[in-house]
Amino acid sequence: MNCKICEHTATHYFSVKIMNKYPGEYFICPTCKFLFAGNPSWLQEAYKNPINLVDTGLVDRNINFHKILSLIIYLLFDKNGKFLDYAGGYGIFTRLMRDTGFDFYWFDLYCENLLSRGSEYNMSSKEKVEALTAFEVFEHLENPMPEIEKMLTYSSNIFFSTELLPFPVPEPENFWYYGFDHGQHISFYSPDTLSFIARKFELKYYNLGNLHLFSAQKFSLSYLKALKKGAKFLYPFVKLNMNSRTFEDHLKLKK
Numbered sequence: 001m002n003c004k005i006c007e008h009t010a011t012h013y014f015s016v017k018i019m020n021k022y023p024g025e026y027f028i029c030p031t032c033k034f035l036f037a038g039n040p041s042w043l044q045e046a047y048k049n050p051i052n053l054v055d056t057g058l059v060d061r062n063i064n065f066h067k068i069l070s071l072i073i074y075l076l077f078d079k080n081g082k083f084l085d086y087a088g089g090y091g092i093f094t095r096l097m098r099d100t101g102f103d104f105y106w107f108d109l110y111c112e113n114l115l116s117r118g119s120e121y122n123m124s125s126k127e128k129v130e131a132l133t134a135f136e137v138f139e140h141l142e143n144p145m146p147e148i149e150k151m152l153t154y155s156s157n158i159f160f161s162t163e164l165l166p167f168p169v170p171e172p173e174n175f176w177y178y179g180f181d182h183g184q185h186i187s188f189y190s191p192d193t194l195s196f197i198a199r200k201f202e203l204k205y206y207n208l209g210n211l212h213l214f215s216a217q218k219f220s221l222s223y224l225k226a227l228k229k230g231a232k233f234l235y236p237f238v239k240l241n242m243n244s245r246t247f248e249d250h251l252k253l254k255k
């Protein structure tokens, strides 16, 4: 089995039962330290419910990330530009960012947009956006490289979240993020994996812990980290200086 990221030969790492019935074979790449499910035959069943039911962190994570992204975009990007939340789930993040005042759009192939209706992105337009966000998406990707390449056609700034694979690589029972009970997590990235991906697409990789950024632009990593840390306190400043789109969206939907 070849690594789905760097194409070097990967080695079998462990066998587990997925959703208590499907045999899952996981491989690790000694070169880029990517751990992945070899042949995830269970995905159709795993996605009967696109948002897995044990994801209790969903709301809290979106609130935190919207404060962090608001601050970073406000200070470092074109705050009046368009943004895209890729695989945006129920639309929580898009709604929060629009409420703050950013022109965010939603896209998801598998999930219904419940909270940011009217802000669906016209993907076929191929129109570029200032930045793309993909929270808790990368670990779901069966073939990450073509998927990331597709995301890059919309923007060369990709903010994403995924839990990094710890080292030494945990045994199957010792890492909650494996998610063998729901079967949706099939790709696990180490910092080496993400650095490899960035190099492959001629981007820079910024590791902010559980938040990551691929970008063609040069930033100070310590400044990005400080903004992430300070977002909880500095977010109200951004909110005060932006014009919320909440009411404008309400009027648009009523038409």
Ligand SMILES: [Zn+2]
Pocket (backbone or CB within 6 Å): 003, 004, 005, 006, 007, 008, 029, 030, 031, 032, 033, 034
């Ligand atoms: Zn590899």
